[in-house]
Amino acid sequence: MKRVMLVSIFILIGIYAYSQSNEFVDRLLETDSVNYGQAAYLVLVASDNLGEDADEARAFELLQNFGWAADSITAGQVIDLKGYSFLLMQAFGLPGGLMYTLFPSPRYAYRQLVSSLVIQGRSDPAKLVSGEQAIRMLGRIFDVKGIAQ
Amino acid sequence: MKRIIISVLLCTILFSVSAMDFGLDINNSTALKGQGSENLSVDQENTALLWLSLPTGSDSSIYVSGVYKFSGSFVIKPSSSSTVRPYSITAGRIEWEGLKALGDNSSLSWSMGRINFSDYSGKIVNSMLDGGKATYSIGNIQLSSALAYTGLTFKDDARILIDEDDADRNSSTSEGWPESFANQRLVASLGSRFVEILPMHDFGLELWAQFDMEPEGVTTHTQYIEPFIEGRLGRALRWRLWFNTELGQEDEKFFYSMAAGGRARWTFPEINNLGISASINWAGGGTEGAEGMRPFSPINTGSMATIAPFSFSDAMALALDASIVPFRSLNSALNFAMVLVPGKEVVYQGSEVSLRLAWKPLNDLSVNLTGGAFFPNAETGDENTEWMLSLKAALKL
Numbered sequence: 001m002k003r004v005m006l007v008s009i010f011i012l013i014g015i016y017a018y019s020q021s022n023e024f025v026d027r028l029l030e031t032d033s034v035n036y037g038q039a040a041y042l043v044l045v046a047s048d049n050l051g052e053d054a055d056e057a058r059a060f061e062l063l064q065n066f067g068w069a070a071d072s073i074t075a076g077q078v079i080d081l082k083g084y085s086f087l088l089m090q091a092f093g094l095p096g097g098l099m100y101t102l103f104p105s106p107r108y109a110y111r112q113l114v115s116s117l118v119i120q121g122r123s124d125p126a127k128l129v130s131g132e133q134a135i136r137m138l139g140r141i142f143d144v145k146g147i148a149q
Numbered sequence: 150m151k152r153i154i155i156s157v158l159l160c161t162i163l164f165s166v167s168a169m170d171f172g173l174d175i176n177n178s179t180a181l182k183g184q185g186s187e188n189l190s191v192d193q194e195n196t197a198l199l200w201l202s203l204p205t206g207s208d209s210s211i212y213v214s215g216v217y218k219f220s221g222s223f224v225i226k227p228s229s230s231s232t233v234r235p236y237s238i239t240a241g242r243i244e245w246e247g248l249k250a251l252g253d254n255s256s257l258s259w260s261m262g263r264i265n266f267s268d269y270s271g272k273i274v275n276s277m278l279d280g281g282k283a284t285y286s287i288g289n290i291q292l293s294s295a296l297a298y299t300g301l302t303f304k305d306d307a308r309i310l311i312d313e314d315d316a317d318r319n320s321s322t323s324e325g326w327p328e329s330f331a332n333q334r335l336v337a338s339l340g341s342r343f344v345e346i347l348p349m350h351d352f353g354l355e356l357w358a359q360f361d362m363e364p365e366g367v368t369t370h371t372q373y374i375e376p377f378i379e380g381r382l383g384r385a386l387r388w389r390l391w392f393n394t395e396l397g398q399e400d401e402k403f404f405y406s407m408a409a410g411g412r413a414r415w416t417f418p419e420i421n422n423l424g425i426s427a428s429i430n431w432a433g434g435g436t437e438g439a440e441g442m443r444p445f446s447p448i449n450t451g452s453m454a455t456i457a458p459f460s461f462s463d464a465m466a467l468a469l470d471a472s473i474v475p476f477r478s479l480n481s482a483l484n485f486a487m488v489l490v491p492g493k494e495v496v497y498q499g500s501e502v503s504l505r506l507a508w509k510p511l512n513d514l515s516v517n518l519t520g521g522a523f524f525p526n527a528e529t530g531d532e533n534t535e536w537m538l539s540l541k542a543a544l545k546l
Contacts, residue, residue, distance in 0.1 A: 097513035099546060110170075111545075115512035122248075124204045126168035 028131035037075035047091040082106035082125035085113045171201035173546040185533030189226040195219040209247025216241040255287040269377045274448040289344040300333035307331035310450040312369040333362040350380030371397040388413045406445040407433040422474040434463030434492040454486045455503045457523040465489040480507040499525035513545040
């Protein structure tokens with residue numbers, strides 16, 4: 001039931017329409033800790049920064065080109081909540097608080113998403129992100145975007 | 150106090166590589182107060198709160214904070230000496246909290262440290278104290294208990310005014326231990342709440358008690374029995390009602406008192422989150438002829454209204470409140486309250502009007518402006534309008 005619900009969320013946000021993404025979502029939902037490559041593909045496709053035919057390697061390359069991940073990070077490295085928050089904030093161009101505006105960084109991106117209830121429940125900035133949580137957060141980003149617009 | 154700072158710094162260093170989050174909250178509060186044309190003063194308060202939080206497993210977390218505070222009261226009219234406290238450093242909220250599922254239908258939540266203790270109404274106790282509380286939930290029943298000590302909290306923060314000793318301590322201008330701290334009392338509670346025992350209605354009962362632990366002076370113990378009910382009628386109306394019976398023993402003498410309150414609130418989200426509420430709060434007085442009945446004495450002394458100088462004892466307030474969100478970052482509210490003292494010859498004491506504007510343009514920046522005035526009933530002999538204008542700003546780094 002949970003799986004059906006999550007896939008429904010993904011359909012709503014438009015990515016599931018892509019055939020390649022179908023397989024990607026299946027793998028993502030089984031993941032306890034999403035890595036940078038998977039996060040990059042998920043978020044960049046959902047935010048229309050990347051085409052449907054790209055893969056995780058291409059997504060991660062683009063992520064680094066944008067400067068949204070440090071050079072020392074690799075595609076296979078697991079992403080934490082603050083890193084994923086920063087990726088979401090940047091990819092969707094969300095406005096942050098005063099400190100995020102002055103110093104755009106994962107730390108203040110995390111605070112912003114906690115404040116706007118994209119991150120819910122018990123959390124900490126260094127917590128790893130499961131595939132299910134990554135998709136849920138993405139769904140809430142669309143809600144926030146809707147309100148902001 | 151040094152120990153608190155060192156502890157915060159040590160924790161910062163020890164957990165700097167873990168999943169810790171930390172921050173600094175800076176607050177400014179400036180209040181202009183006046184009474185008639187003869188009195189005018191400015192109260193200034195600045196605080197810097199350094200905090201850190203870290204998870205302790207999947208079910209619990211620790212939060213530690215320390216507060217630096219500057220405070221000053223500057224009397225402009227009549228000219229008089231001002232009081233300035235350049236600094237005070239104390240522990241803020243220090244908490245180990247958690248929630249553990251104990252099966253499909255039950256859970257245990259707990260919180261320990263310097264945390265907020267509050268009864269259902271918030272009128273009996275509502276303060277940061279040192280202790281612990283736990284709630285066991287099974288099905289639609291919640292059972293709770295709490296135990297706290299008051300003597301490590303600054304007297305101005307705890308505001309315990311139950312007997313003459315408390316009044317003496319509170320009026321003393323001496324600083325240090327124990328003069329600056331609240332009287333030593335042990336506070337305990339047991340509570341139960343039955344969720345939706347009636348359709349869309351909760352019912353509960355809380356028992357609170359404070360035990361006087363001062364080695365000298367008058368010994369006063371009090372107990373409070375507080376049943377309550379709250380619920381929703383239809384989509385827009387929420388209501389609540391509570392009653393409190395106070396029992397007390399001052400040395401060998403027994404006394405009692407009562408208090409009660411209720412509120413109905415209508416909310417209309419489709420009209421800019423319009424909310425309208427009507428409330429009544431009553432704290433009993435010493436009724437003539439009723440032997441042993443005294444003015445209600447809560448554990449923490451709170452105010453009956455925003456500006457009117459009446460504490461929650463021997464008074465009644467009838468209030469109307471309307472709030473609206475004109476645009477997303479601004480919340481505004483208008484309040485009107487009448488204060489009555491049923492036991493006095495002149496029952497109607499006056500009315501107050503206040504306006505609150507809360508602006509939060511960003512998640513880490515907020516500004517609050519509150520202003521209002523209390524117009525006393527001329528028949529009480531007091532014709533001086535009391536007014537207040539306060540500006541608060543907060544920045545989270």
